Amino acid sequence: MNAIFYISAAIAVSSTALAISRLNAVHALLYLIVSLLAVAQIFFILGAPFAAALEVIVYAGAIMVLFVFVIMMLNLGPPAIDTERRWLTPGMWIGPGLLSAILMAQLVFVIAETSAYPSGYHEVGSHAVGLALFGPYVLGVELASMLLLAGLVGAYHLARHDFRKRDKGDA
Amino acid sequence: MVTIPVSHGLLLAGLLFILGLLGVMVRRNIVFILLSLEVMFNGAGLAFVVAGSRWGQADGQIMFMFLLAMAAAEVSVGLALVFHLYHRGHTLDADAISKMKG
Numbered sequence: 559m560n561a562i563f564y565i566s567a568a569i570a571v572s573s574t575a576l577a578i579s580r581l582n583a584v585h586a587l588l589y590l591i592v593s594l595l596a597v598a599q600i601f602f603i604l605g606a607p608f609a610a611a612l613e614v615i616v617y618a619g620a621i622m623v624l625f626v627f628v629i630m631m632l633n634l635g636p637p638a639i640d641t642e643r644r645w646l647t648p649g650m651w652i653g654p655g656l657l658s659a660i661l662m663a664q665l666v667f668v669i670a671e672t673s674a675y676p677s678g679y680h681e682v683g684s685h686a687v688g689l690a691l692f693g694p695y696v697l698g699v700e701l702a703s704m705l706l707l708a709g710l711v712g713a714y715h716l717a718r719h720d721f722r723k724r725d726k727g728d729a
Numbered sequence: 730m731v732t733i734p735v736s737h738g739l740l741l742a743g744l745l746f747i748l749g750l751l752g753v754m755v756r757r758n759i760v761f762i763l764l765s766l767e768v769m770f771n772g773a774g775l776a777f778v779v780a781g782s783r784w785g786q787a788d789g790q791i792m793f794m795f796l797l798a799m800a801a802a803e804v805s806v807g808l809a810l811v812f813h814l815y816h817r818g819h820t821l822d823a824d825a826i827s828k829m830k831g
Contacts, residue, residue: 578749578768593768601775613774687794691794713808
């Protein structure tokens, strides 16, 4: 089981290094998603399954999709189709695909071997997290909700301002 | 049976943080700077979860969730600014913003 941690750690570090050294934003995103999945696997190994699920759903799901949206929106128009075709060449998928295949193999191994479930560390499940979150940390939840509202309003305001100016034709 | 030393988990978190910091300092494309910031958040979150699982407490995961909320808010505003910047100057170069007045 220790080997799974070290393999995942190696995948996380190498894919992060590849992500920040890519010249192309979409290629970097592919490697970054692999890095986030590797970190999610480490969370699972460490006995934090709820954090692992959140890492996959919120980080690798929502935040990375936001990045993809913006990168795709920044180059609209007919040349963009050619650009995307050049970005997503079949050869590009080999690196991230290989790394995530290793992660997948590890995940299948962990699930198949039921006795291999993390036992060295105490598992802190979603029940304990939920009880603590809405018990002593309820003020933090309120603050986080206000922060998210501020982020929503800020993003809406910035984007709306941009479109209004472009409609007037001076942008 | 998992018997990973806490120091190895924290080392990995530090390594991820340093890689993100390197990206923020080296890259000049503003999208890559935001991506590297996400890597740094991720390293910090990993440190929280490693420490939380060391003591078998839920606090580490709760801090990770707050960090997630903060990262989501940061990235939404940051990407709106990127969008704004691109439509103003048709560039994603972070150095171009240094020519702003006020």
